[in-house]
Structure formats: C-alpha cells, structure tokens
Amino acid sequence: MGLRNKVGILSEAFAHDRLYERMNGTYGFVAEILEFTHKNGRKMAAINAKAEKDAIDNVVNNAGKVQKGVRFKMVALDKKIESYRTYDYIPYMKDGKKSYIRSGRIIDVPNVTNLSKFDATVSTTLPKGYFLPKSMKSIVEHLRKQGVKVTELKGRKRATGEVFMVEKLTTAKRKFEGHNMATVEGKYVAKTQTFRKGDYWIDMAQPLTNLAFYMLEPQSDDGLVSWNFFDNYLKSQGVDTKTVEYPVFKYYSVR
Numbered sequence: 001m002g003l004r005n006k007v008g009i010l011s012e013a014f015a016h017d018r019l020y021e022r023m024n025g026t027y028g029f030v031a032e033i034l035e036f037t038h039k040n041g042r043k044m045a046a047i048n049a050k051a052e053k054d055a056i057d058n059v060v061n062n063a064g065k066v067q068k069g070v071r072f073k074m075v076a077l078d079k080k081i082e083s084y085r086t087y088d089y090i091p092y093m094k095d096g097k098k099s100y101i102r103s104g105r106i107i108d109v110p111n112v113t114n115l116s117k118f119d120a121t122v123s124t125t126l127p128k129g130y131f132l133p134k135s136m137k138s139i140v141e142h143l144r145k146q147g148v149k150v151t152e153l154k155g156r157k158r159a160t161g162e163v164f165m166v167e168k169l170t171t172a173k174r175k176f177e178g179h180n181m182a183t184v185e186g187k188y189v190a191k192t193q194t195f196r197k198g199d200y201w202i203d204m205a206q207p208l209t210n211l212a213f214y215m216l217e218p219q220s221d222d223g224l225v226s227w228n229f230f231d232n233y234l235k236s237q238g239v240d241t242k243t244v245e246y247p248v249f250k251y252y253s254v255r
Contacts, residue, residue, distance in 0.1 A: 002210075003208075003210045003211040003214055004147075004207075004208060004210075004211055005048055005051035005052040005055055005207065005208075005210070006048050006051075007044050007047060007048060009033055011026060011029050011030060011033070013025050013026050016087065016102055052207045055207070055209050055210050056205050056206065056207065056209060058126070058209075059126065059128065059204045059205045059209050060205050062126060063126050063127055063128040063204065063252065064125060064126070064127065064128065064252040065125075065126075066125070066126050067120075067123040067124065067125055067126070068120075068123060068124065068125075068126050068213060069118075069119075069120025069121075069122070069123050070120070070122050070123065070124055070214070070217045070219045070220040070221065070223075071120065071121045071122035071219060071220070071221040072118040072119065072120055072121060072221065073118065073119055073121050074115040074116075074117070074118060075115065075117045075118070075119050076113045076114060076115055076117065077114045077115075077116055077117050079114065080111045080112060080113055080114060081111070081112040081113075081114050082110065082111065083108045083109070083110055084108065084109045084110075084112040085106060085107070085108050085109075086106070086107065086109060087102045087103060087104070087105065087106060087107070088102075088103045088105040088106070088107045089101065089102055089103065090102075090103050122219050124188070124217055124219065125188075125250075125252075126204075126213065127161060127204060127213075127250040127251055127252060128203070128204055128205075128251055128252055128253070128254070129201065129202050129203045129204045129205075129251055129254070130201075130202045130204070130212070130216055130248050130249060130250055130251065131157070131159055131193070131195045131199060131200065131201055131202070131248075131249040131251060132199065132200040132202070132247065132248055132249070133195075133199055133200075133247060134198040134199050134200065135247070136200065136247055136248075137200075138229075139224065139229060139230075139248075140200050142224070142229065143202070143212065143215065143216075146208070146211060146215070147208050147211075148202065148206070148208050148211065148212045148215075149202070149203070149206045149208070150200050150201070150202050151200065151201045151202075151203070152198065152199075152200055152201075153195060153196065153197055153198065153199045153200070153201055154197055155196075155197055156194060156195070156196050156197070157194070157195050157201065157254055157255070158192065158193070158194045158195075158254070158255055159192070159193055159194075159195065159249060159251035159253070159254045160191075160192045160251060160252060160253045160254075161190075161191065161192075161193075161249060161250045161251035161252050161253075162188040162189060162190050162191055162250050162252075163188065163189060163191050163193075163245050163246060163248075163249055163250070164184075164186055164187070164188050164218045164219075164245075164246040164248075164250075165186045165187055165188075165189055165243050165244070165245055165246070166184045166185070166186045166218065166234060166239055166243065166244045166245070166246050167184075167185050167186040167187070167243050168184065168185040168186070168239075169182060169183075169184050169231070169234050169235070169239045169240070170182065170183050170184075170185075171228075171231070179227055179228055180228070181226050181227070181228075182225055182226055182227075182228055182230075182231055183219075183225075183226065184218050184219065184225055184234075184246070186218070186243070186246075188250070191249070193249055195249075202216075216248050218230075218246045218248070225246075230246070230247070233247060234246075
C-alpha cells in the first residue's frame, strides 16, 4: 500500500492462540481501526493525497538526478522497544539440537532491538519513464491490472536513456508461493533508441510511479523479474551463455 501512496493497515492474529482468541483479537483490532478511521478519515485522505503529489513531483523535479533503492536490508532503529510482551519458551534437546516449545506463561522482554527500518543495498537512478516493445504486451497487461498508466504509441518517439545488460540469471532452488524466485546480475549502459507505433510508453509522472519503478527495475527484490515474468524471454535470448539486454528501456529525455 505504501507503493500506492496509501496508509496501509495489516491485521494479523497471534498464530499460537486458540481460534476463539484469534477471532476475538481480530474483531477488537478491526473495530478499533474502524473507529480510528471514522475519527481521522479526512486527515488520512490528506496524507494519501500529499504522498501521491510528492511522488509525482519527485519525478518531475528529480528524474535522472536521484537514486532510489531497489534492494533492501533490515536495520535497527536507534530506539529499542522498552518492553515487549510475548509468550515464554521452554528449551529442550531433540536429536542433539536445542529446540523450543511455547509455554502458557506471558513475559515482558526488556530492551528489544526494533528491526523496523530498511536501508537500500542496491540503488538505481529514477527515470522519467520507460519504453517497452510491443512484444512485451503481457507485461503491459499486468502493469495495467495493477493500475499503472501505459500508453500505446501512435507514432515515433526517440528516447535517450539506458538499458540493463543481464549477465547472469539465477533462479532459487526452493519454491516460494509457487515460484522459483529469480535474480539478475549485470549493469546499465547508455543508449539512444527509437520506438514506433505499437510500442508502449510509461510516463513516470503518474500516481503509481513508485509501484511502476519497483515492478520494472530488473534488480528489484520484489519486482516482475523476481516473480519470473521475464524468465522465458531471457532464456530464449540465450542468457545462459551470453549477455542479454533487458527489454525495458529506461529514459531520461524523449522527443
């Protein structure tokens, strides 16, 4: 929801509680959220609107000048959680290894490190937009399903920017939610290219600019590359034996 410039609220019940306890806890949490939004709805809507305007203004004013993160790591906040309430766990040995089982006793753990901050480990330049060839229609359809504005060209456009050269494609051996998650290694190289009628244009000065960026950047840790949308294309181009151009053009100027 943050990538959509919206306040996000996640409701999760404690997994080890009995079903009736989880139901009661969830009911109480949702009731409180509804009460809070009833009282603060206009303020929340204003926060959302400002976040959307700031995202668009960032593209208009800073495209080609600033770096944005695409891969991240968790880091600790400066302030620790003074007291964290949780269940106590009882250690025991199994097959020569120490394991733990939850007890019914609730305890307060002092000074818990709060890993609620994320720092970028890989960053890349924010573009004015992207171009995709008409052969990438399936990618465009998925972007549109998410609400990203994509324009089909009616004429020629010549863009100056860069393309990512994929030097290595790696897929995870273990599946996650039915996918062998993919990562690519490589580098951006400068390029000028002409796009024609039927190709696709994404102007990043739009409300879902952050979502489009995170989905299309090839090194994003949760983008379309990660979820195997480009596997077939890259393999058909011979990525296992040579460097292959990622079929999404990132531009900084266009005419």
